[in-house]
Amino acid sequence: GESVGLHLPTLSVQEGDNSIINCAYSNSASDYFIWYKQESGKGPQFIIDIRSNMDKRQGQRVTVLLNKTVKHLSLQIAATQPGDSAVYFCADYSGAGSYQLTFGKGTKLSVIP
Amino acid sequence: NAGVTQTPKFQVLKTGQSMTLQCAQDMNHNSMYWYRQDPGMGLRLIYYSASEGTTDKGEVPNGYNVSRLNKREFSLRLESAAPSQTSVYFCASSPLQGAKTEAFFGQGTRLTVV
Numbered sequence: 012g013e014s015v016g017l018h019l020p021t022l023s024v025q026e027g028d029n030s031i032i033n034c035a036y037s038n039s040a041s042d043y044f045i046w047y048k049q050e051s052g053k054g055p056q057f058i059i060d061i062r063s064n065m066d067k068r069q070g071q072r073v074t075v076l077l078n079k080t081v082k083h084l085s086l087q088i089a090a091t092q093p094g095d096s097a098v099y100f101c102a103d104y105s106g107a108g109s110y111q112l113t114f115g116k117g118t119k120l121s122v123i124p
Numbered sequence: 125n126a127g128v129t130q131t132p133k134f135q136v137l138k139t140g141q142s143m144t145l146q147c148a149q150d151m152n153h154n155s156m157y158w159y160r161q162d163p164g165m166g167l168r169l170i171y172y173s174a175s176e177g178t179t180d181k182g183e184v185p186n187g188y189n190v191s192r193l194n195k196r197e198f199s200l201r202l203e204s205a206a207p208s209q210t211s212v213y214f215c216a217s218s219p220l221q222g223a224k225t226e227a228f229f230g231q232g233t234r235l236t237v238v
Contacts, residue, residue, distance in 0.1 A: 020164075043224040054128075054214050054229035055167070100166060104224050110155060110174040111182060112218070112227050116166040 023121045030088040032118045034101035039082065041105040046075060046086045049098045049117070058086070058099075088120075096122045126150050130215050130230035137205040137237045145200040145233050147215030155220040156198035157182075157227060158190060160211040167214060173198055174220065205237045 024030045036044070042063040047055035061068045061075045061084070068075050074087040088095055098117040105113050131146045149156065154175045159167040159182075169182030173192040187209060189201045198217075202209060212234050218227040 045226050052232075054216075054231050057226040057228070060226055109224070110172060110180070110220065111169055112157060112172075112216070113169065113183075114159075114167040 020116070021119045021121070023123055024091050025123050026091060026093060028091055030086075030091045030095070030120060032086040032088075032099050032120065034084050034086075034115055036082050036084070036101075036103060036105065038103075038105040039079075041082075041103045043104055044075070044077065044084055045102045045112075046073075047100045047102060047114075048095075049100065051097075055100060091120075091122050093122045093124060096120055128215055128217055128228050128230035130213075130233050132233060133231065134234050135236070137202070137235065139206060139237060141205050142201065142203050143205065144202075145213055145215075145235075146197070147199065147230060148197045149215075149217040149228070150196065151217060151219075151228065152195070153217035153219050153228075154195075155218045155227075156192065157216040157218075158188075158198065158200045159214045159216065160184065160209075161214060161232075162211050170200065170213075202235075205235075207237045209235065210237045211235060 045060045046058040048058050049055045059070045059075050061077050072089045077084045098119045100114050100117045102114045128149045157172045158170040161167050168184050171190040173179045176195045179190050191199045212232045214232050215230045216227040
């Protein structure tokens with residue numbers, strides 16, 4: 012089965028608000044997590060990653076939080092913009108041999124102008 | 125800098141026909157992947173190649189074969205296409221030397237089997 016999964020399939024936020032997208036994982040041996048953004052008709056694009064020796068990592072307007080105790084990670088987008096509208100996936104190398112990059116089902120973020 | 129290039133971008137096949145999806149990367153990456161993405165779904169791993177000369181099954185390998193032709197190229201073959209294989213196919217590559225890093229994706233091949 013999937014190693015990662017998402018709690019909510021859709022999320023609508025007002026422009027300028029902060030967005031929080033959640034992801035749960037099941038493999039306690041997972042040690043590296045990636046967030047991807049996929050715009051309509053395009054391939055997934057890397058947003059930010061985090062290794063299991065960290066609890067938090069910040070990028071430009073994005074922050075990823077990792078809670079290993081409950082096997083949960085989240086992606087926070089500050090001051091959400093219309094260009095942030097997309098599907099967001101979390102992924103990790105959690106399969107046998109650790110070369111399998113496994114994706115969750117994704118959350119569709121819609122930004123309301 | 126092209127990154128990951130997939131060909132073709134669109135393809136329509138009749139049931140039972142065969143075809144090969146091509147993928148090439150110019151980043152000197154060791155690992156390459158093939159995924160399929162159905163509407164409203166996440167990406168499911170079909171096959172992957174951890175390094176040149178090796179290939180392994182992913183989550184949904186049935187009906188597909190792969191060839192890691194060299195370090196740059198990783199092809200996906202459908203021997204006898206079925207309507208259930210209608211999907212968008214993505215190829216990806218990753219360095220995977222030592223520390224794990226992100227994978228880079230192509231723009232996808234949209235395949236319709238009628």
